Amino acid sequence: MTDFTCTTDAQGVATITWDVPGKSMNVMSLAGFAELDALIDACLADTAVKGIVITSGKPDFAGGMDLNVIARMKAEAGDDPARGLFDGVMAMHAVLRKIERAGMDPKTLKGGKPIAAALPGTALGIGYELPLACHRIFAAPNPKAKIGLPEIMVGIFPGAGGTTRLVRKLGAMMAAPFLLEGKLNDPATAQAMGLIDELAEDPVAAARAWVLAAKDADLVKPWDQKSYKMPGGAPYHPAGFMTFTGANAMVTGKTMGVYPAAKALLAAVYEGALVPFDTALKIEARWFTHVLMTPSSGAMIRSLFINKEALEKGANRPAVADQKVRKLGILGAGMMGAGIAYVSANAGIEVVLIDAAQDAADRGKAHAEALLDKGVQRGKVTAAKKAEVLARITATTDYVALAGCDLLVEAVFEDPKVKAEVTARAEAVLPDTAIFATNTSTLPISSLAKASKRPAQFIGIHFFSPVDKMMLVEIIKGRDTGPEAVAKALDFVRQIRKTPIVVNDARFFYANRCIIPYINEGIRMVAEGVAPALVENAAKLVGMPLGPLQLVDETSIDLGVKIAKATRAAMGAAYPDGAVDDVLFWMADQGRLGKKADAGFYTYAGGKRQGLWQGLAARFPLAEAQPDLTQVQHRLLMAQVLEAVRALEDGVLTDIREGDVGAILGWGFAPWSGGPFSWLDIISATQAVDICDRLAASHGARFAAPALLRDMADKDQTFYTRFAPAKAA
């Protein structure tokens, strides 16, 4: 198996082609890197070779480093994993630096062989770091291609010279969005921003022509020239000083200091800017190793890359025939139904969108049109594409149009009677083999299935709002749901390119089951007199995207009241949240219904959130003694995490990977941690039980350690050793 091959033409241009066998996208493995190294050596040594073009045999250049390799490299680095990692990274630097120097005399900077990169399409991560080491980058003007360094998104940073080279190429300020936010660009934007050099319909031909014409001076990178000054100024330059002070504050403000990769990246950039290029690479390698050694990066890579992808590829799909959706029916063209219609039509599925009145159905379709218009304005969607997508949506009140649908998603009002009625009406028209899915957020699937003639073909497909933005879809099996229905739901989610988790039926399923206690714990603290600012900041400082009070403002306080009333009715005397309701119901009585009312736990001006509402203290005064930050954080995290553990104990969750991925994508659970189970593994079951014991003693039985966690503490186990290996293998 060879990932790289090389041919040399009559004029002495060697073309190195990257084409990993059996994969649709090139990814870099350690073996691949060794092959590339050997080919570069051979080309540099071969006097018949005048210059080199590096390209791809696939429509795209490369998707990046195989992150499985990074995970393995770390696991296999022996007794001194940091040393092993550092040496491995430095070896990569050596190859890329060899390409950059291309055999030139280090003193005169003459005599090197020109090396150009020709990118037919997407080039990400190492797929852009390798071109960055070449002397010139050509890319096809393919608007669908993406170029950039997304590493920060999975808890690491560009560690194969991308950080050091991009900062020296663009300056720290201009490079910041690409490094710190992982911003990706189409080739035209990438060229305008200085990430690549030239656009060419035939990038290989253009690169070849350039290689044949290149002079010695064309091969010398700015940072290898004596006169080099960093664009925008190095840290000791007055302008550079401003950049770095500002960047530091910005990064800390955005990440709240919980992402080790962002801090390490900034340190690598700052320290690297003070020293010569080769020393900067070494500094980058040290910080990169440091990041790979933190539990956060490993957990983020595992959840956000490896396991997310495994779930998307159907890790928990029953082995039945392909269930791809061809024609989708949607009942209810409200907020959710309209969103589902848009994402489905966008994915090429024919959609029948039904509502009780024609104007409601039309409004649903208009939602898709509005989203497409936004895309057109941003240049992401063509007029033709917009027309094509809209033509796939039939908005109607006529159930007969559902004939031939192989999947139906019901998103009418959250009322069992209404749902039962539309289920019967739809099933009268649908083919016998069609799968019926409900998007309910609170009603048990098994009880809604009673309205169906075919309970084995009845399932929950729970989307999150807004549908076009939220990547998680929760698939819920009812008591009688059969394997075809599960496969259908999974194949549908794959078609619309979202991430599925499959859970069993129980109150609030998985995501809402965990997020509600988080909100409630925040509100409960307000009732106790804990400063709302302490609650909100504690949440953010532990990596939650929104504090619990802001979250309930966003989802609306009347929805909270509605859920509280329904839960109390269902639970009777066992209902534990009276203290929460005191605050929630009082807020509702004051008309402070949250963001939509421009008044909630926060104040708003024209829909824009201002500060926390000071009037709250009149009814819920601050206690004299305030808890310390860690205690507030433990309460907020444990409220969610223990619910996740209970969901596993109860069999609602059957795979901890789904628990972790679902938590991050579904409600933004502290992504740095890799998810609730990863977080528990990071702190250890023993420490978790210890925290539970203390919280239960001071705050009540809701914090009692679940039996599973106690057992794991006794046995010194982690979730990923106890539950994952068989499945991950």
Ligand code: NAD
């Ligand atoms: P919505 O009120 O915006 O939309 C409901 C739509 O159903 C309305 O357009 C209404 O006219 C239509 N409808 C009502 N009865 C009908 C009938 N008999 N026949 C045809 N159409 C009918 O509500 P929504 O927020 O879109 O929620 C819909 C479902 O999705 C609910 O079950 C809700 O629990 C669930 N859900 C909502 C969210 C959310 O954040 N809003 C998230 C996940 C799931």
